[in-house]
Amino acid sequence: MAAAALVLPPVTPPDYHRIVSSTLSVPSDPQTTIPVGLLACQRDPLLRELATTVVSSRLAEAPPQPKRAKKDKSGAPPPPATPLLEVLLHDTVLFPEGGGQPSDIGLLTSADGHVWDVAEVKRIGGHAVHYVKVVEKTVEDALAVFTTGAKVHVQLGDAGLQRRLDHMCMHTSQHLLSAVLEQRYQLDTLSWSLTAYPTPSYVEIPRAMTPDEIAAVQDECNRYVFEGRRVHIEVQELDAEGKNYRTPSKAIPDDYTGGVKRTVVIDGLDRNPCCGTHAPSLHNLQLFLLPHTDTLARGSAASARLLFLAGPRLLAHLAAAHTHLAAAAATLSCGAPQVPARVAQVVDERRRAAKRAEDLELELAAHLARDLLASADGAALVRRRHRTDDGANALAFLGAVATVCAVEAGTRPHTVVLSSAPPAQTPASTTVVLVFGDDERRVKEVGDALKARLGVKGGGKGMRWSGKFTGVWKEAKEGAVVNEILGL
Incomplete structure (x- = not known):
């Protein structure tokens, strides 16, 4: 992940986090947990590490599971491969998931110098619960390390920092985008998703937008980015009235018990309740909107x-697009600007080549049909023909042969079995079989015999029956059985 996409100040401005309630303060007692809403990661989104103390720990009873984890027959998700501890800290630089933003990942260093991976942080009520992997030690040893009052060092680490910068960039960009959509076109944000890196995130809006509208919104957003509008946080005590403060896309969760109402402010542009981590300014959050909306x-x-897309994801998108474009240009032996025209030319040539191939196949089908009719020399036509064909639709070609044969045979009695197999066969290969004739009863008899003796799966109506044989078609074996069914 290209975290260098963000050029941020070395420290968060001192007025970024503003407590606006005179009776509210950050708890200082190391044996209590600072509630979600006042965590260090929310007060200072650029802070990477912090010395703190353990408030409590226990073995995770219901550790977080991947959303797509397979379940056994009883419906229960599989147990985790690695035991997890639920650790409560006095304070943390690791953000618990919330406000549409996934959780941070990071590291805990205990007093004995051992480094522990934090797989996830979740908000439970008003607390940030760290799910700590127990790998090299036993659960008993881990619980002995994370006793109440134990000193620990919590940090984002390299991977956690890259993830934080990506999430912070995308989340702040979403606030900017939603504000401009509402003010310019009165389009509320119904919901939004901070998807997994590096895919685009999205906002859901009440209607689709035209390309011109999207371009106008993108230009306006990036004008605010160029201006470097500052972002700050206002925090106050949460009362019953404040908890009912909702917008179409945001609401304070009903199970939140932290007692803090947190508002993200983009100077002169937007105010919105949110618990996520946000960049202290819009500088360098260049925003790119995909020029369409999915209805x-x-x-x-x-x-x-x-x-x-914005920040690291935008750079990743541009790098990938450039790589794909350069590869396409090399394949097409042209410069990058000529790729669209060259692709259109190739597509047109392929279309014309496909039409020529189709016309030639029809000519070949007519030739084969007439050859079949000539082989009977005016008598009743009972024949089998097998061919090797690596075409995409071998059955359609056999059908063309049958059509010409039926037309030119007229009232002449005929029963024909055509088969076609790919040139390189494996036990999973498919050979198509087509039976046609002038007698519906006889065609069905032959088809039923192919089912019974060769395991061909198929069926049909009227004068045609088609099916598929799975496996290696051997003329000496399968062909002999067909000849026997036809009485040849």
């Missing part, structure tokens, strides 16, 4: 998703 159903009305 989807939402209840009885239609809504749309507007996808966006």
Whole structure:
């Protein structure tokens, strides 16, 4: 992840975090947990490490599971491969998931110097619970390390910092985008998703947007980025009235018990309740909107998703696009600017080549049909023909042969079995079989015999029956059985 996409100040400005309630303060007792809303990661999003103390720890009873974890027959998710401890700290630089933002990952260093991986941080009520992996020690030893009052060092680490900068950039960009959408086009953000890196995130809005509207929104957002509008946080005590403060896309969770109402402010542009980590300014958060919206159903009305990229994800997107474009240019032996025209030319040539191949196949089918008819020399036609074909639709070619043969045979009695196998066969290969004739009863008899004796799966109506044989088709074996069924 290209975390260098963000050029941030070395420290968060001192007025970034503003407690606006006179009776509210950050708890200083090391044996109590600072509530979510006042955590160090929320007060100072650029802080990477912190010395703190353990408030409590226990073995995780229901550790977090991957969303797509497979379940056994009883419906229960599989147990985790690694035991996890639930650790409560006095304070933390690791953000617990919330506000649409996934949790941070990071490291804990205990007093004995051992480094522990933090797999996830979740908000439980008003507390940030750290899920710590127990790998090299026993659970008993780990619990002995994380006793109440134990000193620990919590840090983001390299991977955690890159993840934080990506999430912070995308989340702040979403606030900017939602504000401009609402003010310019009165489009509320119904929901949003901070997807996994490096895919675009999206906001869901009440209707689709035109390319011109999207371009205008992107220009306006990036004007605010160029201006470097500052971002700060206002925190106050949460009362019953404040907890009911909702917007279409944001609400204070019903199970939140931290007692803090936190508002993210983009100077002169937006105020929104949010618990996430946000950049202290819009500088360098260049925003790119994908020039389309995906329409989807939402209840009885239609809504749309507007996808966006910023910061590290935008750089990753540009790097990948450049790599793909350069590879395409090399394959097409042209410069990058000529790729669209060259691709259009190749597609047109392929279309014309496919039409020529189709015309030639029809000519070949007619030739084979007439050859079959000539081989019977005016008598009743009972024949089998096998061919090797690596075409995409061998059955369609056999059908063309049958059509010409039926037309030119007229009232002449005929029963024909055509088969076609790929040139390189394996036990999983498919050979197509087509039976056609002038007698519906006889065609069905032959088809049923192919099912019974060769395991061909298929069926048909009227004068045609088609099926598929799975395996290696051997003319000496399978072909002999077909000849026997036809009485040849």
